[in-house]
Amino acid sequence: MTRVLVVEDDPQLVRALVLNLQARQYRVDAAADGASGIRLAVARWPDVVVLDLGLPDMDGVEVIEALRGWTRVPILVLSARDASGEKVAALDAGADDYITKPFSMDELLARLRAAVRRKEAAPLASETAVVETDAFTVDLLAKKATRGGQDIRLTPTEWHLLEILVTNPGRLVTQKQLLHEVWGAYHGSRTNYLRVYMAQLRRKLEADPSRPRHLITEPGMGYRFEP
Template identity: 40%
Template sequence: MNAQSSTVGTRILVIDDEPQIRRFMRASLTAEGYIYLEAATAEQGIKQITSQNPHLVILDLGLPDADGYEVMQKLREWSQVPVLVLTARDDELQKVKLLEGGANDYLTKPFGIRELMARIHVLLRDLSDQQQPSAETQFHFGELLIDREQHKVFLQNEVINLSRKEYALLDFLASHPQKLVTQQQLLEKIWGHTHHEDTHYLRIFVSQIRKKLKDDPAHPQYIETEPGVGYRFIAQKS
C-alpha cells in the first residue's frame, strides 16, 4: 500500500488569511494526496464547510473578519468536524480555552511539515476510529501490554500493580495515542464532573504511573506532559 492510499478523497479545508501559509499548506497537503480547500476569511470558511463537507478544518485564530475562537464555537453548534487550530501565541490559558471551546488540537506558529502531518494523521485516525469503534481487547506498546479484559498492565512480561484509578487513567490515555487529552477531559472521565478543577489529582496519579512504568518525565516513553493543558500518550502501537 503506498503512502497516499489512505489520503485519497480526504478533504482538508485551510482557513487562514496569510497567503504564504496557504501556499505552504497547499503544497504540503496535495503532496500527501489530500484534496486541498482554502478560505481567507471566516465567512468564506463557513461557506466552504457547508458546501464541501471537509473531513478536517485547519483554522487560524487571527482572521480579518471574525475571531477564530468565535468561529469555532459557532461551528460546534452544528458540526463535529475535527478542527486543528493555528495560533501565534504559546499561551497555556489560551490553549485550554481553545480545547474546551471545541478545538481537537492546536499548533503554535511557526511549525514544521512533520509536526503538521503528525497532527493531521492523528485527527483523521480518531475520526476513522469513531466511525469504526475499536474492539481491541489488548494494547501493545513495545514492552508495555495493557490487557483490557483482565484490567491488567504488563511491562517486560511482569505485572504492574496499578490502582483502579491509575489503570483507568492509563487505559484512557492509551486508547487515544498521540492525541492531546486535556486535564478537564481526564478528570471528568476518571473522577466525574464534580472534580473538573482538581488538577492536583492528575499530577499525583500521573507521577505514580510514571514511576511504576519507569517512565522518565524528562525523556518520556509513554506519557508526555503539555504543561498547564494535559497529556499525550506518545508510545507507538506494536
C-alpha cells in the same frame, strides 16, 4: 485522496498552504472566515481542518465548538497566539493539535500526516480492544494492565486516567478534561491530583518512570499517550 479544509484569513499563508498541500496530493478547500469554514465543512466533509483562531467574523474557538457539535474531524489549530491559556482553551474546545506561528511547513505537514493516520486507524473493536506498547499492555475489555506478562494492580482512579489516555493515542488530553472526567466538574483546578496519579501510573507501567516513553507530560497543558 485526503481532503484538507484551511480556514485562514491571510491570503499569502493560504496560498502557501494550498500549494504545499496540493503538491503532496491533498485536495484543499479554503475559507477566509469562520462562517464560510463551517459551511464548507458541512458541504465537503474534510478529513482534516487547519484552523486559524484570529478570524475576522468569529473566534476560532467558536468554530471548533461548532464543528464538534457534529463531527470528530481532526482539527489542527494554526495561530499566532502562544499563551498557554489560549492553547488550553482551543484544546478544551476539541482541537487535536496546536501549532504556533511562525511555523515550519515541514512540521505542519508532519502533524497533519499524524492526524490523518489517527483518523484512518480503525476504532478499537470490542473483540480487539487491546493496546500494546513495548513496556506494557492494556486490555480495555478486561479492564486490566499487564507488564512483562504480570498483571499490574491499578486503583479505579489510575485505571480511569489510563483508559482515557490510551483511547486517545497521540492526542493531547488537557488537565481540565482529565480532571472533569475522573474527579468531576468541581475539581478543575486540582492539578496536583494529576501529578500524583500520573507519577503512580508511570512507576507501575513505564520501564523508566523518570524518562517516560508512553505517558507524556505536556507542561502546563495536559498529558499524551504515545503507543
